[in-house]
Amino acid sequence: METMKIGDMELFWLNGGDTHMDGGAMFGVVPKPLWSKKYPVNDRNQIELRCDPILIRWNGLHFLVDSGIGSGKLTDKQKRNYGVTEETKLEESLAALGLQPADIDYVLMTHLHFDHASGLTKLEGEKLVSVFPQAKIITSKIEWDEMRAPNIRSRNTYWKENWEPIADQVVPFEESIEVIEGIQLHHTGGHSNGHSILTLTSQGETAIHLADIMPTHAHKNPLWVLAYDDYPMTSIPAKQKWQAFAEEKNAWYLFYHDAIYRAVKWDEDGQITHEIKRETGR
Numbered sequence: 355m356e357t358m359k360i361g362d363m364e365l366f367w368l369n370g371g372d373t374h375m376d377g378g379a380m381f382g383v384v385p386k387p388l389w390s391k392k393y394p395v396n397d398r399n400q401i402e403l404r405c406d407p408i409l410i411r412w413n414g415l416h417f418l419v420d421s422g423i424g425s426g427k428l429t430d431k432q433k434r435n436y437g438v439t440e441e442t443k444l445e446e447s448l449a450a451l452g453l454q455p456a457d458i459d460y461v462l463m464t465h466l467h468f469d470h471a472s473g474l475t476k477l478e479g480e481k482l483v484s485v486f487p488q489a490k491i492i493t494s495k496i497e498w499d500e501m502r503a504p505n506i507r508s509r510n511t512y513w514k515e516n517w518e519p520i521a522d523q524v525v526p527f528e529e530s531i532e533v534i535e536g537i538q539l540h541h542t543g544g545h546s547n548g549h550s551i552l553t554l555t556s557q558g559e560t561a562i563h564l565a566d567i568m569p570t571h572a573h574k575n576p577l578w579v580l581a582y583d584d585y586p587m588t589s590i591p592a593k594q595k596w597q598a599f600a601e602e603k604n605a606w607y608l609f610y611h612d613a614i615y616r617a618v619k620w621d622e623d624g625q626i627t628h629e630i631k632r633e634t635g636r
Contacts, residue, residue: 355450356616358630360606361556363536364411367616367632368447370422370473374400374437379581380569392572393614400437402613403569404632405469407444409451410537410554415459417537419552419563420610421473421485427515428472442473444485458486460533463493464565465549466501470610471516482519492533494541495526497548507584508546542567542596544589545580551596552608560603561617567593569611571618571626 356367377399381389386399395401410417422442432438448454464470474491475482493501504512517524530540539550545566552563566582567589568574576593579586600607606617612632619628 355447356630356633358606358617360554360561361536361559362412363554363556365561365608366409366411366447366451368407368409368418368422369440369443370405370407370420370610371424371438371442372440372613373403373405373423373469374398374439375403377401381573382579382581382583382586384578389572389578393570403469403611404613405442405473406610407473408563408608408610409448412536412556413534415534416453416457417460417462417533418458418486418489419462419608420464420470420565421461423469424472424474424476424516426477427475436469444473455486456488458489461486461489461491462533462537462539462552463491463497464539464551464563464610465497465546466493466516467511467546467566468513468516470566471501472513474516475519482515484520484523486523489523490525491520491523492525492527492531492539494539494548494550495528496541496543497546497550498524498526500546500548540596542588542592544585544592545583547584551592553599553605554608555603560600560605561608562596562600562603562605563608563610564593564596565610568607570609571607571612571615574620574624 358365377395405423408419425441501512532538536555538553541550554561579589583589608617616630621627
């Protein structure tokens with residue numbers, strides 16, 4: 355399990371499952387000869403995308419960033435379509451840290467697409483229940499509203515199984531929210547209308563998690579946006595804005611999906627100066 359510290363905050367990457375999605379869709383209009391130099395692709399034109407939540411331990415509280423793809427909820431067809439080779443092992447990851455799902459105080463949802471939100475609920479017998487029964491689940495109001503009433507495009511990823519059992523735990527916010535001093539969510543839109551990003555600050559150090567407007571280190575270029583983005587022309591200025599913030603703060607970039615890096619820092623020339631790589635074979 356990879357770990358790091360941002361000031362006094364402790365961060366741990368948990369096992370939320372693995373997907374393999376179409377590389378062309380993940381890089382939009384960027385030609386394959388360009389993006390394939392920056393991120394590995396298999397012979398089916400798929401790229402590996404982890405779905406690994408970040409646990410933050412801070413001021414005696416436990417925060418979880420997104421929830422993984424869940425376990426025992428996907429059909430065989432869905433597993434094939436999304437290239438799922440591993441489902442969530444979140445409870446095992448928490449147990450390795452001496453924790454249980456009931457110890458999570460907050461779940462910070464960048465957005466509610468299936469690969470981020472399916473781990474919020476699980477089957478007990480034939481009934482779906484909350485995985486984190488004591489947690490407040492924070493998400494933007496726009497995202498929460500669309501989750502419950504998706505449009506013709508978004509209904510393929512906003513599933514009632516992922517929200518109905520946890521509806522009374524959700525705390526929606528408007529433009530931004532400081533969950534606790536040093537931990538903030540900011541609505542950006544772009545990837546989804548309600549998409550949000552996360553900033554962490556402690557002891558003069560900063561980290562930023564741009565979620566799915568920058569799902570991997572290979573998406574650093576502001577113009578490299580996903581075909582999956584509902585509003586790509588919103589994603590681009592949002593990336594520019596928050597990358598400028600990160601440069602000013604000399605911030606770490608944190609990743610949920612990246613199969614190579616958990617966190618990186620770049621210099622002014624775009625070269626990686628600090629890195630935490632994902633351990634493979636776990």
